[in-house]
Amino acid sequence: MSRPPAAPSPESRESGGREHPDGLRADCGNCFGLCCVALPFARSADFAVDKAAGTPCASLQADFRCGIHAGLRERGFSGCTVFDCFGAGQKVSQVTFGGTDWRRAPESAGAMFAVFPVMRQLHELLHYVTEALGLGPARPVHAELRRARRRLDGLTRGSAESIVALDVNALRGEVNRLLLRASELVRAQVPGRRRDHRGADLMGARLAGADLRGASLRGALLVAADLRKADLRTADLIGADLRDADLRGADLTGSIFLTRARLNAARGDATTRLPTGLDRPAHW
Structure with a gap:
């Protein structure tokens, strides 16, 4: 262009x-x-x-x-x-x-x-x-x-x-x-218990290192949440509010319905693992 x-x-x-x-x-x-x-x-x-x-x-x-x-x-x-x-x-x-x-x-x-x-x-x-x-x-x-x-x-x-x-x-x-x-x-492929945080108020929540594999975070309020090194593989993030969420070191491999805009609203670094097809935001 x-x-x-x-x-x-x-x-x-x-x-x-x-x-x-x-x-x-x-x-x-x-x-x-x-x-x-x-x-x-x-x-x-x-x-x-x-x-x-x-x-x-x-x-x-x-x-x-x-x-x-x-x-x-x-x-x-x-x-x-x-x-x-x-x-x-x-x-x-x-x-x-x-x-x-x-x-x-x-x-x-x-x-x-x-x-x-x-x-x-x-x-x-x-x-x-x-x-x-x-x-x-x-x-x-x-x-x-x-x-x-x-x-x-x-x-x-x-x-x-x-x-x-x-x-x-x-x-x-x-x-x-x-x-x-x-x-x-998709999430049924993840073994074990999968957390249901659909629509949850997790604003500022301390979730560093949390096991959120296959979790439902649909519409969850995750503003300023501490998700450092959290395992979010195959999590459903449709509608999740990630403004200022700390994703440094988090694993988002295979997460679904995560958009560029929502990722841009969060904070991350070179150690944040992203789903295939989503590149690291320029400001991280």
């Missing part, structure tokens, strides 16, 4: 990551900076200022590039570095709206900004379904997963009106049932 990324996930792009087909990785050069405009953020430890939804970030340039993307963390925008649209940005920009940007066609801006967060959720589901289809032990549900992927892909190619009208929560419920079954099949 000839120009730097416009979306707030430069570190995840620099560090590589799991490659999925069908445009499930952000291509910021083909996006109209939608994450920098459509989404709101509040002044906090993750963002240096407030920004309302539908308002361009002050750092968004005329060509949709981020003017401070090389120094987002230093300038107080670490929240931008851990965002991933899973390819939704270029889908909305180039498919839904046919390559016409919101600056040239301001009458389309409202609809474009409304479609983007819905598309992002659809692409996230496609990302997880695609990963599940690559898990050998989940073969018993592969047929259902393939049908779900075809359906989701079809929905992403609908009109702006049809996308905004979708009941995404209902879709998530249907797809999550399949992802949960895939997770159970």
Whole structure:
């Protein structure tokens, strides 16, 4: 790509990551900076200022590039570095709206900004379904997963009106049932008792050296948790909040549903063992 990324996930792009087909990785050069405009953020430890939804970030340039993307963390925008649209940005920009940007066609801006967060959720589901289809032990549900992927892909190619009208929560419920079954099949390969921390509040928990092989950490709050040298092999990390979690020396080999964005939010080092296809974040 000839120009730097416009979306707030430069570190995840620099560090590589799991490659999925069908445009499930952000291509910021083909996006109209939608994450920098459509989404709101509040002044906090993750963002240096407030920004309302539908308002361009002050750092968004005329060509949709981020003017401070090389120094987002230093300038107080670490929240931008851990965002991933899973390819939704270029889908909305180039498919839904046919390559016409919101600056040239301001009458389309409202609809474009409304479609983007819905598309992002659809692409996230496609990302997880695609990963599940690559898990050998989940073969018993592969047929259902393939049908779900075809359906989701079809929905992403609908009109702006049809996308905004979708009941995404209902879709998530249907797809999550399949992802949960895939997770159970994968984690069943781990012998012995497997911990269930689904949705648990483990904020700041002392889990250094913990045996979490095959554990369910779905949606677990692991903010600032001490996971140094923890064994997380084949653990399910879908939706886990890993902000500032200490993963130095941890073993994440074979863990499932771990995304680049969530990994970027954590702290690790050269001794952290990662799943195949996920590279070490540049800031570690």
